[in-house]
Amino acid sequence: MPALGATVIRAGRRFLSSLPALFGVLVFTFLLMRVLPGDPAVFFASGPNAGKEEIEIIRKQMGLNKPVPEQLMLYLYDVGSGNLGRSMMTGQLVTKDLRERLPASLELTFTALLIALVTAVPLGVLAALRPGSIIDHGVRFFCALGVCVPTFVSGLLLIYVFYYLLGLAPDPTGRVDIFASLPPRRTGFLLIDFLFAGDFDGWWAAFRQLILPALSMALFVVAPLARITRASMLVSLGSDFVRTARSVGLPWWRVVVTYALRNAILPVITIAGIVFSTMLGANVLVEKVFSWPGVASYALDALLSSDYAPVQGFVLLMATVFVIVNLLVDILYGIADPRVTIG
Amino acid sequence: MSVTGSRRLLMVVASIALSLAAGSVQAQTRSETLRYVTGASVNTLDPNIPGSTREAFAVSLSTYDRLVSFGRKQLNGKWVFDLGKITGELAESYDVSPDGLKMTFRLRKDAKFQDGTPVTAEDVKWSLDRVVTAPVLGKAQLLTGSMTSADQFKVIDPLTIEVTLPKPDKLALPNLATVYPIIFNSKVAKAHATADDPWALAWLKENTAGSGAYKIESFKPGEQVIMARNAAWNRGTADKSAFFKRVIVQSVPEPATRANLVERGDADLVIDLQASDVQSLEAKGKLKVISTPQYNAVTFVSMNNQIPPFDNVNVRRAVAFALPYDDMFKAALFGRGSPLFGATWADGKPSSGAYPIPQPVKLDLEKAKEYLKAAGMPDGFSTTFSFNVGQASTAEPMAALVKESLAKIGIKVDIQKLPDAQMSTQINEKKLPFFTEGIVAWLPSTDYFYRNFYTGNQRWNYSSINNPDLVEIAQKARFEPDAAKYEEDGVKLNAIHFNEIPQIPLWQPSQDAVMAPSVEGYTYQFHRQVDYRDLNRK
Numbered sequence: 001m002p003a004l005g006a007t008v009i010r011a012g013r014r015f016l017s018s019l020p021a022l023f024g025v026l027v028f029t030f031l032l033m034r035v036l037p038g039d040p041a042v043f044f045a046s047g048p049n050a051g052k053e054e055i056e057i058i059r060k061q062m063g064l065n066k067p068v069p070e071q072l073m074l075y076l077y078d079v080g081s082g083n084l085g086r087s088m089m090t091g092q093l094v095t096k097d098l099r100e101r102l103p104a105s106l107e108l109t110f111t112a113l114l115i116a117l118v119t120a121v122p123l124g125v126l127a128a129l130r131p132g133s134i135i136d137h138g139v140r141f142f143c144a145l146g147v148c149v150p151t152f153v154s155g156l157l158l159i160y161v162f163y164y165l166l167g168l169a170p171d172p173t174g175r176v177d178i179f180a181s182l183p184p185r186r187t188g189f190l191l192i193d194f195l196f197a198g199d200f201d202g203w204w205a206a207f208r209q210l211i212l213p214a215l216s217m218a219l220f221v222v223a224p225l226a227r228i229t230r231a232s233m234l235v236s237l238g239s240d241f242v243r244t245a246r247s248v249g250l251p252w253w254r255v256v257v258t259y260a261l262r263n264a265i266l267p268v269i270t271i272a273g274i275v276f277s278t279m280l281g282a283n284v285l286v287e288k289v290f291s292w293p294g295v296a297s298y299a300l301d302a303l304l305s306s307d308y309a310p311v312q313g314f315v316l317l318m319a320t321v322f323v324i325v326n327l328l329v330d331i332l333y334g335i336a337d338p339r340v341t342i343g
Numbered sequence: 344m345s346v347t348g349s350r351r352l353l354m355v356v357a358s359i360a361l362s363l364a365a366g367s368v369q370a371q372t373r374s375e376t377l378r379y380v381t382g383a384s385v386n387t388l389d390p391n392i393p394g395s396t397r398e399a400f401a402v403s404l405s406t407y408d409r410l411v412s413f414g415r416k417q418l419n420g421k422w423v424f425d426l427g428k429i430t431g432e433l434a435e436s437y438d439v440s441p442d443g444l445k446m447t448f449r450l451r452k453d454a455k456f457q458d459g460t461p462v463t464a465e466d467v468k469w470s471l472d473r474v475v476t477a478p479v480l481g482k483a484q485l486l487t488g489s490m491t492s493a494d495q496f497k498v499i500d501p502l503t504i505e506v507t508l509p510k511p512d513k514l515a516l517p518n519l520a521t522v523y524p525i526i527f528n529s530k531v532a533k534a535h536a537t538a539d540d541p542w543a544l545a546w547l548k549e550n551t552a553g554s555g556a557y558k559i560e561s562f563k564p565g566e567q568v569i570m571a572r573n574a575a576w577n578r579g580t581a582d583k584s585a586f587f588k589r590v591i592v593q594s595v596p597e598p599a600t601r602a603n604l605v606e607r608g609d610a611d612l613v614i615d616l617q618a619s620d621v622q623s624l625e626a627k628g629k630l631k632v633i634s635t636p637q638y639n640a641v642t643f644v645s646m647n648n649q650i651p652p653f654d655n656v657n658v659r660r661a662v663a664f665a666l667p668y669d670d671m672f673k674a675a676l677f678g679r680g681s682p683l684f685g686a687t688w689a690d691g692k693p694s695s696g697a698y699p700i701p702q703p704v705k706l707d708l709e710k711a712k713e714y715l716k717a718a719g720m721p722d723g724f725s726t727t728f729s730f731n732v733g734q735a736s737t738a739e740p741m742a743a744l745v746k747e748s749l750a751k752i753g754i755k756v757d758i759q760k761l762p763d764a765q766m767s768t769q770i771n772e773k774k775l776p777f778f779t780e781g782i783v784a785w786l787p788s789t790d791y792f793y794r795n796f797y798t799g800n801q802r803w804n805y806s807s808i809n810n811p812d813l814v815e816i817a818q819k820a821r822f823e824p825d826a827a828k829y830e831e832d833g834v835k836l837n838a839i840h841f842n843e844i845p846q847i848p849l850w851q852p853s854q855d856a857v858m859a860p861s862v863e864g865y866t867y868q869f870h871r872q873v874d875y876r877d878l879n880r881k
Contacts, residue, residue: 038764042771042802044394052801055771057478058393088394090564091386091548097565156599164603171609173595174566178378291595293566301565304732306764 007334011327018323022316026079029315030072030308038306040064044088062088062308075312084316085309089302094313098295102317103188104175105287105294109279111210112217117272120222124229124268125261128237131230139230143223152285155216159289162212169212173291176206213290217283221275228271232264239263265336273329277322374880375588377862379873380601380610384565384594389547390522391479400522401872402568402592405585407525407553408578410434410448410467410504411516415866415877421635422866422877426786429516432578433462433526433554443511443824450502456528456554457573464504469529471496471506477542481523487791488518510822517786522870528552556585556876568592570875586864586879598736605630605857611880612858612865614873617736618677621855631860634853635867636681639787641699643780644745645805645846650776652726657718659844662777663704665711666847667748674740676852683848693841696833698789699848702841711752723753729778730759731766737852738779771802780805781852785869789833793817797845806845813839 041064045054059065063074078085084094127139149157162169170177175190183190183197191210194203236242237260245255284296295314302310387395390403414428431437434448454462472493474481485491489512497505508515518524527547535546551559556578557570570590577583593610595601602620604610606629616624625632644666646653653659668684686701688694694701715721728745730738739760746756756777761769769775782796782803794817796803797810813836820832856865856873866877 036765037768038762039768039771040764042767043764054393054480054483061393089386090384091392091394092564100563156597159600159603164607167607171604171607172600173380173593173604178567178591178593179373179376288596289600291593291597291600293563297596298565304762304764306762 007331011331014327014330015323022319022323025319026076026312026316027072029312030075031068033306033308033311034068034071036306040088040306040308043305044307058088079316084313087302087307087310089305089307089310090298094309097298097310098313098317099188101293101295101298103190104292105280105283105296107175107189107191108210108213108217108286108292108294109276109283111214112221112279112283113272113276115214115218116221116225116275119218120225121229121261121268123222124226125233125256127226127230128233129256131234136230139226143226146219146221147223149219150285151216151220151283152289154219155213155286155289158212158216170205170208172209172212172289174293175209176202177209180205213286213292216289217279217286221279224271224275225268229264229268232267233260236260236264262336266333269329269332269336273325277318277325280321281318372588374861376591377587377589377612377875377878377880378591378593378610379612379875380593380595380604381613382594382596382598382601382615385562385568385592386564387548388551388559388562389544390525391474391477391481392544392548393478393480395480397870397872398592398594400870401874402559402570403525404522404555404870404872405557405570405590405875406551406555406559407527408433408454408462408555409520409525411437411520413517413520413869418635418638421633422864423635423638424866424869426517426788426869429520432520433467437516439516444508446506446508446516447499448504448506450504451578452502453577454554455575456531456552457558457575458528458531458552460528460530462526462528462554463501464498465501466529467504467526468496468498469532470526471524473527473542474524477544479523479542479544481521484521484523484785485518487786487795488512488515490515490518511824512822514786514788514791514821521785526554528554557590560589566594585876587875590875602857605859608859611862612856612873612878614854614856616855616857618675618679618855621679621857622677624857629860631858631862633856633858633865634679635856636851637783637854637867637871638681638851639785639869640781640783640851640871641683642849642852643782643805643846644849645775645778645780647773647776647807648809648843648845649773649807652718652720652724653776655718655720656843657714658720658724659847661711661714661718661752662749662754663702663711663844663847664707664714665749665752665754666704666849667706667744668704668849669706671741671744672850674744675737676850679855680850680852682850684850688841693834693837696789696830696835696837698787698792698833698837699851700837702848704847706748708748708751715752715754721753723749723755725755725757726777727757727759727775729761729766729769729775730780731761731763733763734779734781735760741779767802770805773800773807778805779849783871787869789829789836790817790820790823793836794821797840808843808845810839810843810845813843 040062041055041058044058063071087094087097090097123139127136130136159172163172180202183193183199183202186193186196190206191203194206242255242260245259281296284300287294287297299311299314381398383396383398385398385402387399390400409432411429411434412432414425414430415422416425433450433454435451437446437448439446450462450464456462475485475491476493489508489510495507499505531552532543532547536543556573556576558573560569560571562568572585572588574584598617601613602616605613606624621632624630646659648654672678672682683699683701685705686703688703728742730742742758746758749756784791793813797808798804798814816832816835820829823829823832854867854871861880862878863881864877864879868874
């Protein structure tokens with residue numbers, strides 16, 4: 001228990017120390033958006049008759065008529081009070097948009113990461129156990145294939161085969177069948193909300209919608225995870241303690257799983273953390289292909305139309321997620337290897 | 344173990360049975376539901392809000408009524424909106440005074456808002472006042488119909504409203520049929536107005552208070568809108584409520600996915616597929632494809648007439664004769680549209696006073712070289728050709744062909760692909776020398792096109808042309824009551840256009856509506872979206 005308390009305190013301290021970085025990200029994005037060419041007011045005043053007057057109205061609405069330092073101060077004040085501004089694109093508060101969309105992205109990314117880990121770690125271990133064998137080459141080939149095919153290609157391919165040709169998958173439009181009713185929102189994660197509501201049909205429908213996009217994302221990240229597992233397992237299997245464990249006649253699975261894998265897992269956790277953060281921000285193509293209402297496609301649309309507030313909100317969110325994920329990874333380190341403490 | 348096992352089995356069986364039952368219920372309502380998929384999204388329920396999307400226009404046309412609406416006519420076997428036929432929507436009838444200065448609308452006695460209260464002239468007055476007073480998009484639109492002040496709208500009695508005009512303006516009445524002057528339930532709207540927001544803009548953006556054919560069931564900006572039929576609505580063409588009980592407007596960003604959805608029968612209607620997908624779906628013959636040339640839209644290659652070398656008319660002429668029109672038309676649109684090139688004008692006179700008309704230009708490199716020589720640039724020059732990312736699927740192949748062809752007469756072209764917001768900013772600042780863009784007019788008359796797209800130092804004057812004759816004729820034509828004289832003015836304007844060639848009209852792209860074979864009644868509308876009220880299923 002005291003160890004746990006110490007971990008929490010350390011984690012809290014760690015989080016506080018990352019606040020200046022978050023602030024830096026915030027200011028940097030704010031300035032970057034204003035330096036980029038492209039005037040959002042002109043873009044959004046694009047009705048057939050929109051002239052100078054409309055542009056001025058929008059500029060005023062977005063607060064762009066004030067000098068940049070003043071805009072920055074107002075923005076920081078708003079962010080401090082929990083308001084990330086309003087999106088011109090959806091007409092909603094950015095906080096509301098992100099709250100609606102983040103669970104969608106997280107659910108997809110978690111599932112994809114889970115699929116990737118469940119596939120990659122055994123594959124990596126197998127490859128490491130028989131280096132140079134046909135299995136090893138098979139895994140290498142599979143990984144190369146996964147990395148070579150961009151996610152939107154694999155996504156479109158999966159749609160073509162499972163939806164268009166075979167008709168097995170539901171139509172690839174969003175998180176749940178358009179005709180189905182949604183469960184009352186508790187967490188925003190549909191799989192969890194459906195379970196809470198006791199609606200198993202709904203759960204199954206949501207699961208079916210999730211599986212193709214999650215697969216196409218997972219395919220892409222299996223490679224780094226499997227390769228890291230393999231490399232780290234090879235080191236671990238060649239080490240003294242494994243030789244000792246073998247020599248005292250421990251069962252092979254115990255040697256592999258308890259001794260070798262546990263020691264080999266640290267770099268895998270690190271990579272998994274990085275992969276997770278990257279996936280969350282970079283799965284825009286998958287979100288587009290599957291009409292997934294996530295944060296990444298939202299941010300891309302906002303960027304194309306120079307809609308400042310959502311882009312800034314998105315970057316801040318991603319930075320926060322990155323900080324939290326890193327923290328989690330550090331805590332997991334401690335569990336995987338008690339010698340490691342976070343400080 | 345076995346108990347939980349069998350219980351689980353029972354649960355699975357029950358859930359399968361349930362889902363089958365649900366499936367059959369769904370199948371019954373499915374045919375009464377229209378699922379429309381689009382690459383764009385709805386961002387407001389009030390089309391007047393600055394920044395509102397075209398999809399938002401389509402939704403508001405179903406949730407609100409206007410005083411009048413356009414009729415429809417057949418053009419080459421396809422239904423299109425009819426500017427010349429204006430019928431009552433909330434108005435039972437209307438009169439225009441002989442001097443054209445007064446329009447009187449008598450409201451339908453049976454028209455009710457969705458909350459059951461009757462539609463009164465007070466509501467109409469409030470709504471029209473809002474369009475011309477509040478900071479909304481409709482203000483600039485109604486300006487084109489000489490409606491600028493709340494004083495012009497007068498309540499005569501609870502069912503009669505009068506609109507007075509400073510000048511007889513042909514476009515005044517059609518303007519009231521456009522997207523913006525929708526009629527709000529003023530009591531409800533006023534109840535949500537605040538001191539800062541006297542016209543309830545914020546509330547109406549996310550709520551509706553109208554009398555239209557559909558009620559909003561759920562609205563998720565950027566994702567989907569679900570609407571349920573208003574059974575009491577009877578302003579349709581056949582004086583009955585709309586056909587579909589439910590309309591789902593869903594955003595599906597990936598065009599290939601939209602094509603799959605409609606081909607598999609999961610979506611009923613889509614109007615923004617890629618030309619190549621439309622081509623292949625049409626070839627398969629399973630779906631209904633209605634292609635209507637967007638006769639109120641034009642795609643151009645524009646040149647900035649104020650920046651050298653395009654300030655020289657001979658350079659512009661050289662470019663006009665050096666574009667590979669046929670190849671561009673095929674590569675960009677797969678030939679889906681109506682071309683505006685390759686015409687022959689008898690004795691070099693414009694063939695009509697309409698706008699746009701096919702221009703007497705074609706690929707003729709010898710002629711282009713002569714013009715370049717006449718411009719004093721026989722060796723050509725370098726420039727950039729820009730287009731926006733949003734139009735990349737058509738503009739990219741086109742740009743490559745432009746570059747290739749202009750290279751043959753010595754003009755070196757760099758292709759520049761700009762994010763949409765950057766492109767509109769640069770156009771607004773008049774910084775782009777050479778680019779492609781499109782225009783659309785809701786009320787396509789010759790003078791309207793010339794006044795909006797060829798005059799003044801403003802954004803829509805893409806070519807930045809400044810020709811006093813053109814301005815004068817276009818302004819005069821606006822209030823020209825005599826049809827023959829109007830036609831004459833149109834011919835003059837078209838002649839100036841060809842002589843100056845400020846920009847090169849290429850084509851009018853088709854609106855390809857791809858739908859399930861059972862969907863009927865599709866009509867091409869001025870706003871280039873689907874009016875869901877037109878549709879039914881056989």
